[in-house]
Amino acid sequence: MKNGVAILNDPFLNKGTAFTPKEREKLGLTGLLPPRVQTLSEQAKQAYQQYQSKTSDLEKRLFLMTIFNTNRVLFYQLFSQHLVEFMPIVYDPTIAENIEQYSELFVQPQGAAFLSIDQPKSIKTTLKQAAAGRQIKLIVVTDAEGILGIGDWGTNGVDIAVGKLMVYTAAAGIDPSTVLPVVLDVGTNNQQLLKDPLYLGNRHQRIQGQQYQQFVDQFVQAATDLFPELYLHWEDFGRNNAANILNRYQTKMTTFNDDIQGTGIIVLAGILGGLQISGEKFTDQIYLSFGAGTAGAGITKRIFAEMVEQGMSPEEARKHFYLVDKQGLLFADDPTLTPEQKPFARQRNEFSDPDALTNLEAVVKAVHPTILVGTSTQPGTFTEAVVKEMAAHTERPMIFPLSNPTKLAEAKAEDLIKWTSGRALVATGVPAADVHYHGVTYQIGQANNALVYPGLGLGTLAAHAKLLNDVMISAAAHSLGGIVDSAQPGAAVLPPVSKLAAFSQTVAQAVVKSAVKQGLNQQPIHDVKAAVEAMKWQPEYK
Ligand SMILES: NC(=O)c1ccc[n+]([C@@H]2O[C@H](COP(=O)([O-])OP(=O)(O)OC[C@H]3O[C@@H](n4cnc5c(N)ncnc54)[C@H](O)[C@@H]3O)[C@@H](O)[C@H]2O)c1
Ligand SMILES: O=C(O)C[C@H](O)C(=O)O
Ligand SMILES: [Mn+2]
Incomplete structure (x- = not known):
């Protein structure tokens, strides 16, 4: 049983000024707090006022993190009261700024477990120490090789694990005392970090191959030994590891890759919603994935599975999909295809001029997609020309620029509505404001796995x-x-x-x-x- 200062320092137990006189006496807190007793709602009101005085989104986030660090109940009371306002602050896009400046801004480890590939023997001890006697049911783990679309951020990526877990509690009511954020620090290939004297992570190149795989295995083994009810969520791993890891564990335990599966679900839901509006049939759609990495291929797999579920043969269904990556339309003769891309690669003899299909506009012209989803990390690539070409061949083009954060989106919702005279059915990765166009207010869905x-x-x-x-x-x-x-x-x-x-x-x-x-x-x-x-x-x- 904790008491006195130890309680005030435990964010799961601390109530701050809300401790009643009786509690203060019993817990050894008499005189350790200002005399006035506040209710949770008074605390929340005061904290929200202070929040509003912050001028930048990053300052707002840092303020909320201090509340999180000191008092979880108050933090989640506030977050659930102001969910729409806080989502882009606590989570994407502001979280990206926080990750980029993690080492500079560091004040507190936020209850995370930092597992280092240089100390594999400590994995179990660290997890146990971080859990501190709590029964963990949910871990979000990242190795931070592909944070959103901003790349490799090493140990800084721990914030994405912390942030994703915050949304679990605010959105679904997962008990915050049952969760644990984990970062696998396997080094970083981010030169900027390696040169930064303040960088707090392991200062070496990313370790790959067998040693990496072994480290991941050891982590999973230790985590499942310690926490038998565990649901393990993988976030922002690199393209070469994400699908491999999921394939390795998904038949053995309850595990989930957010970028592959979470994004697949939300895009399928968005398409189903879009078809409810357009009245079109799912099996009539032609799907173009721009950026066929972890998310792009994951979404494609889910949409393909739905086509098959809706009665198409796999051979027939496959004809509805086109993947475009850096090299242009993906062809089966390309030796650099990933295992996830291969099933959807096309034959050159399907096209009159296959060698010309090296950019998005040419591919759109050639295949007339009805759905265009962007997971390319390339901002502004859904140009007016691309969008107008697409809209010339379909009544209600579905266009989802999903690359995060805001600065990487393939297009802005407002432009998509304008360029298509209001015909486009749009969803974006980060929240987008309503678009007012020719007397209609267009609401923009957020196709974010959150x-x-x-x-x-x-x-x-x-x-x-x-x-x-x-x-x-x-x-x-x-x-x-x-x-x-x-x-x-x-x-x-x-x-x-x-x-x-x-x-x-x-x-x-x-x-x-x-x-x-x-x-x-x-x-x-x-x-x-x-x-x-x-x-x-x-x-x-x-
Ligand atoms: N909205 C959401 O819920 C959601 C979910 C997951 C990922 N995303 C976003 O999707 C983007 C990709 O994430 P990921 O995890 O798939 O990363 P990834 O690195 O696995 O995939 C990115 C892909 O884009 C390709 N690419 C790079 N330059 C390109 C170009 N010029 N043209 C075409 N393709 C190009 C890369 O080769 C790679 O295959 C990120 O910005 C991420 O934030 C959004
Ligand atoms: O984190 C997000 O906002 C969504 C997604 O998981 C991403 O990697 O972009
Ligand atoms: Mn992600």
């Missing part, structure tokens, strides 16, 4: 599922697609972030239902809604 991974995790945990499989993932995507108000002119293809807490429940219930139907639940579940409800944590003082 809209689904919290509910998916909540559902998988609530089901005590043995595995997270494709059927559950498909159920999650379909549960979101139905929430669109298609009768409203300018309606968004996805539900708004303001309803995130509500539809996280919808997603979680769909996942539990699917797990139960497949017999993947390891404990009996009679009432799906109650099972999800029982998992939920509320930001209240106990």
Whole structure:
């Protein structure tokens, strides 16, 4: 039992000025706080006022992090009260700025576990120390090789693990005392960091190959030994590792790659929402992925699986997909294709002038996509010419520039609406303001995996599922697609972030239902809604 100063220093126990006189006496806190006792709502009001006095988004984020570091209940009370306003501050895009300046801004390790490839023997001890007696059910782990679209950030990437977990709690009510952020510091190839005297990570090149694989294996082994109920979420690994790691573990435990699977779900949900608006058929769509890396290939795989689910043969379905990467349209004779790209590569003899298909505009001209999704990290690449060419051949072009953060987006929502005279069905990776065009207000859906991974995790945990499989993932995507108000002119293809807490429940219930139907639940579940409800944590003082 902690007491006195130790309680004030424990963000899971600390209530600050909300400790009552009785509690203060019992816990050895008398005189350790100013005399006045405040309620949680008074604390939240005061903190929010202070938040509003900060002038930049980064300052706002840093202020919220000090609350997070000192008092989790207060932090989540605030976050859930101001979800729409705080999402872009706590999470993407401001989190990207924080990651770039992590070492310069460092004040506190925020409860993360820093696992170093140079000390593989310490993995288990570190995880145990970081858990500090808590029963961990959810880990977000990154090796930070591909943070959003901003590349390799070494140890700084720990912030993405911390930030993703914050959204789990704010959106789905995952108990924050059951989560653990982890960074695998395997070095960095970011020269800027290696030269930065303040850089706090391992100062060497990224270690790859067998030693890397072994380190990852050792981490998974230690984590599953220590935390038997673990749901393990992988975030922002590099293109060469992300899919490999997922393939390696997904049949053995409940695990999830956010960039591959989370993004696949949200894009499928967005497409289903878009088709509700356009009235078109899913199996009539022609899909073009611009940027066929971790996210691009992951999304393609999910959309392809849906085509097959909707009755097409795999051979027929494959004809609906085109992948474009750095080299242009991907052809099967290209020796540099990744294993995830290969199934969707095309034959040169399908085209009259295949050698000309080395840029997006030429490919759009040749294949007439109805859906264009950007995960290329290349800003401004959905040009007016590309968009107008696409819109010339389809009534309601679906265009999702998803590269994050804001500075990397393939296009701005407003331009897409204008260039297509309001016909485009748009979703973006970061929040976008409404677009007013010719008397219609266009709402822009946010196709960010944050809209689904919290509910998916909540559902998988609530089901005590043995595995997270494709059927559950498909159920999650379909549960979101139905929430669109298609009768409203300018309606968004996805539900708004303001309803995130509500539809996280919808997603979680769909996942539990699917797990139960497949017999993947390891404990009996009679009432799906109650099972999800029982998992939920509320930001209240106990
Ligand atoms: N909105 C979301 O929920 C979401 C989810 C995941 C990723 N993303 C974004 O998608 C982007 C990619 O992420 P990732 O994890 O797939 O990274 P990745 O590095 O695995 O993939 C990026 C791909 O883009 C390709 N590319 C680079 N330059 C290109 C060019 N000029 N033309 C065409 N392709 C080019 C790369 O070769 C690579 O295959 C990032 O900006 C990330 O923030 C968004
Ligand atoms: O982190 C995000 O905002 C979404 C996604 O996981 C990404 O890598 O961009
Ligand atoms: Mn990511």
